[in-house]
Amino acid sequence: MPSTDDAARDITEGVGATALGIAAARAAETVSDNPIIHDPFAQVFVDAAGMGMWTVTANPVLSAAFIAREPGLRAMVRALIDFTAVRTAFFDEFFSGAAQSGIRQIVILGAGLDARAWRLPWPDGTTVYELDQPTVLEFKSATLQQQGILPASHQVNVPTDLRADWPTALQEAGFDVSEPTAWSAEGLLHYLPAEAHDRLFQRVHALSSGNSWFAVNAPSKRRGTVAPGSPQTEPADLEHLWYAGDVTDWLHQxxxxxxxxxxGDLLARYGRVIPDGDVMPTVFISARRLTAVDRSWVGQAQRPIR
Ligand SMILES: C[S@@+](CC[C@H](N)C(=O)[O-])C[C@H]1O[C@@H](n2cnc3c(N)ncnc32)[C@H](O)[C@@H]1O
Known part of the structure; x- marks a missing residue:
């Protein structure tokens, strides 16, 4: 797992490069025969980053040539594209529902190269705050500006480290704690240490007025610890990471x-199949902060997913 790298000089280095991999998968899905998402800006990012594995993933011709040489990678490439497509569709629908409910303040945590502030049909008066590492946000803004691509919202960059005091940076950028907010943490938890998870949920909660919305994807299963000497593909403090059941329990409480x-259910909803669905075990959670009136009749009838 690439670690968050304070010294990363550009998008192709450190954890920022994971955003490029996701953009490449969105670009591939966008030009596929039966796309479930449309992200015309994903290819713009891939092109601007220069040659890399992302170039191959994004381009069906290069991808087919690569797979012809390495047939064992076919399933992996397909799984990445399908996973990214349904994940993107889930968060797109979440934001569209939030906007329809009247929310005009959006916060995207670990925004990466997600171009929602540019590509979704936001109602007038919507502000989208994007939090990520400075190198990632600088690359994204500069790339779109160079192409003359304008946001479809009032888009605000909040360059920050999500392990540090990001609420102050967010509020200094204009965030209004009294307004209902729609928050997302898409493809992010995996890259943060456990104590940053605790703080992330506490902070989202503290900054959310009643009727705020929150969407996050979280690992669905606890896995064994990494054997000594094996490649470090998982965070070291596995036992303390937040899994889907922890997230829903905490939100209910x-x-x-x-x-x-x-x-699996999300893939089925869109007619996609990842043969070994356990490759990327994850649960997609959406939540709404109840108001005092809601709480008086909803009670505690909800059942968490594990
Ligand atoms: C896998 S990418 C997902 C990006 C975006 N949410 C998407 O789905 O396209 C993970 C993102 O989290 C960001 N990230 C990881 N750790 C971070 C940290 N400590 N502070 C700020 N951003 C971080 C990375 O820079 C990267 O853009």
Whole structure:
């Protein structure tokens, strides 16, 4: 797992490069025969980053040539594209629902090369705050500006480290704690240490007025610890990471109503199949912070997903 790298000089280095891999998968899905998402800006990012594995993933011709030489990678490439496509669709639908409910303040945690502030049809008066490492946000803004691509919202970059005091940076950028907010943490938890998970949920909660929305994807299963000497593909403090059940439990205890869908169910919803669905075990959770009125009749009838 690439670690968050304070010294990364550009998007192709450190954990920022994971955003490029996801953009490449979105680009591939966008030009596929039966796309479930449309992200015309993903290819713009891939091109601007220069040659790399992302170039191959994004381009169906290069990808086919690569797979012809390495047939064992076919399933992996397909799984990455399908996973990214359904994940993107889930968060797109979440934001579209939040906007329809009247929310005009959006916060995207670990925004990476997600171009929602540019590509979704936001209602007038919507502000989208994007939090990520400075190198990632600088690359994204500069790339789109150079192409003359304008945001479809009032888009605000908040360059920050999500392990540090990001609420101050967010509020200094104009965030209004009294307004309902739609938050997302898409493809992010895996890259943060456990104590940053605790703080992330506590901070989202503290900054959310009633009727705020929150969507996050979280690992669905606890896995064994990494054997000594094996490649470090997982964070070291596995036991303390937040898994889907922890997230829904915590949200319920703190006055949020949740719904959750497994990756398998989400793939089925869009007619996609990842043969070994366990490759990327994850649950997609959406939540709404209840108001005092809601709490008086909803009670505690919700069941967390594990
Ligand atoms: C896998 S990418 C997902 C990006 C985006 N949410 C998407 O789905 O396209 C993970 C993102 O988290 C960001 N990230 C990871 N750790 C971070 C940290 N400590 N502070 C700020 N951003 C971080 C990375 O820079 C990267 O853009």
């Amino acid at each position: 703190n006055g949020w109503a949740t719904s959750a869908v497994t990756l």
